[in-house]
Amino acid sequence: MSSTEEYDCVVIGAGVQGSFTAYRLAKNNQRTLLLEQFVLPHTRGSSHGQTRIIRKAYEQDFYTHMMEECYELWAQLEREAGVRLYRQTGLLVMGPENSQNYQLIKTTLERNKVPTVVLTRDNFSQHIPNFNLAEGDGAVVDITAGVLYADRALKTVQGQFQKLGGIIRDKEKVMDIKPGPVVTVSTSAGVYRTKRLVITAGPWANRLLSHTGLQLPLEVVKINVCYWKEKVPGSYDVKRRFPCFLLTEGEEADEHIYGLPSNEYPGLVKICYHMGSETDPDQRDKQTDRSDIDILQRYVARCLPGLIPEPAVVESCMYTLTPDRHFVLDRHPNHSNIVIGAGFSGHGFKFGPIIGKLLCELSLGEVPSYDLSPFRITRFQAKTKSAL
Numbered sequence: 197m198s199s200t201e202e203y204d205c206v207v208i209g210a211g212v213q214g215s216f217t218a219y220r221l222a223k224n225n226q227r228t229l230l231l232e233q234f235v236l237p238h239t240r241g242s243s244h245g246q247t248r249i250i251r252k253a254y255e256q257d258f259y260t261h262m263m264e265e266c267y268e269l270w271a272q273l274e275r276e277a278g279v280r281l282y283r284q285t286g287l288l289v290m291g292p293e294n295s296q297n298y299q300l301i302k303t304t305l306e307r308n309k310v311p312t313v314v315l316t317r318d319n320f321s322q323h324i325p326n327f328n329l330a331e332g333d334g335a336v337v338d339i340t341a342g343v344l345y346a347d348r349a350l351k352t353v354q355g356q357f358q359k360l361g362g363i364i365r366d367k368e369k370v371m372d373i374k375p376g377p378v379v380t381v382s383t384s385a386g387v388y389r390t391k392r393l394v395i396t397a398g399p400w401a402n403r404l405l406s407h408t409g410l411q412l413p414l415e416v417v418k419i420n421v422c423y424w425k426e427k428v429p430g431s432y433d434v435k436r437r438f439p440c441f442l443l444t445e446g447e448e449a450d451e452h453i454y455g456l457p458s459n460e461y462p463g464l465v466k467i468c469y470h471m472g473s474e475t476d477p478d479q480r481d482k483q484t485d486r487s488d489i490d491i492l493q494r495y496v497a498r499c500l501p502g503l504i505p506e507p508a509v510v511e512s513c514m515y516t517l518t519p520d521r522h523f524v525l526d527r528h529p530n531h532s533n534i535v536i537g538a539g540f541s542g543h544g545f546k547f548g549p550i551i552g553k554l555l556c557e558l559s560l561g562e563v564p565s566y567d568l569s570p571f572r573i574t575r576f577q578a579k580t581k582s583a584l
């Protein structure tokens with residue numbers, strides 16, 4: 197008997213997707229190891245920070261359908277652990293009334309019977325004070341949307357995983373993967389053998405995948421997470437039910453902005469630009485481009501008159517983008533016992549519980565609960581490189 201530990205499943209990466217996948221595997225009685233390169237909790241990937249938006253408002257039906265069940269799964273976790281992870285605020289979606297993206301979101305909401313309120317120019321400020329609706333923009337509120345308490349959610353799901361007997365090893369970086377019927381995973385601290393491997397390494401996905409002969413067309417960008425100070429304290433507060441908001445892309449790609457009510461830092465509203473500049477995930481802090489902040493300053497000055505148009509706090513986070521901004525949820529093309537969850541393209545947090553369920557199903561060889569064709573690796577065709 198060698199000293200190498202053996203598992204039914206090893207999951208690499210304890211961000212939101214790896215943590216929910218490990219939890220689902222443990223619920224399915226799999227002896228599961230969750231490996232994380234940094235000491236937990238950490239702020240070096242994509243899942244840190246106190247808040248994320250949860251919404252059903254999407255351009256595509258398949259996301260709205262997945263969110264129907266996902267809300268249930270978030271609520272189940274809240275009950276199971278006895279913690280509050282979601283607060284309903286609504287999501288105000290705004291965009292050029294006749295633009296394709298705005299209309300797609302509006303019709304997806306209607307078709308799927310998501311409770312909404314359509315605002316007019318006349319009643320807008322009565323419902324949403326301290327906000328200027330841009331000329332020509334339409335506005336619809338997804339009532340079901342709100343804020344997820346992200347850090348708390350991560351801690352909770354990791355805790356539940358451990359209660360189920362799951363093992364987390366943090367400060368243990370995966371250095372090598374040897375695919376095969378039994379996969380060998382070598383870390384900075386040990387060697388593990390596992391029947392099944394799940395790779396949920398966020399911005400580091402391609403680094404890990406290079407050991408398996410695969411490279412995906414992923415782009416890692418740094419996001420400046422900006423907080424803006426209220427002129428009158430409380431005017432954009434979550435307690436006053438100020439909603440989350442999202443601008444759909446119009447003619448001007450400039451208007452790709454979203455915000456959350458003031459919550460985690462009293463008196464500060466989180467407003468970010470939904471794009472950033474390319475970065476190496478290990479050199480994130482060397483990326484100092486602030487052109488997104490200029491765009492945000494102009495927007496805040498124009499549309500949010502109750503905020504000081506200069507960020508009071510700027511933090512950092514990363515997106516891992518696919519060319520079409522849809523996720524990668526698939527088996528490895530050459531090794532069916534390796535499953536990949538990657539490319540969450542800056543909108544994956546809210547899906548954590550359903551991603552965990554789907555990656556667990558893929559890993560166990562079960563038929564996935566949803567049509568995963570939008571998320572298959574084969575859609576990239578020529579862009580998928582062999583790393584061998």
Ligand SMILES: Cc1cc2nc3c(=O)[nH]c(=O)nc-3n(C[C@H](O)[C@H](O)[C@H](O)COP(=O)(O)OP(=O)(O)OC[C@H]3O[C@@H](n4cnc5c(N)ncnc54)[C@H](O)[C@@H]3O)c2cc1C
Binds near residue numbers: 209
């Ligand atoms: C500013 C910002 C705002 C966002 N807002 C929203 C929102 O409002 N709503 C929403 O739904 N989504 C949002 N997102 C997106 C969402 O947060 C991400 O899609 C999600 O967190 C991705 O999770 P992940 O588990 O794939 O990646 P990560 O959280 O990065 O997890 C990957 C983990 O793998 C670990 N790892 C990597 N390599 C190794 C290795 N070799 N060995 C061991 N461990 C390794 C990393 O350290 C990391 O902990 C936002 C993202 C950002 C950055």
Ligand SMILES: O=C(O)[C@@H]1CCCC=N1
Binds near residue numbers: 251470543
């Ligand atoms: O996923 C989300 O809801 C947010 C808002 C839009 C841009 C990215 N994340």
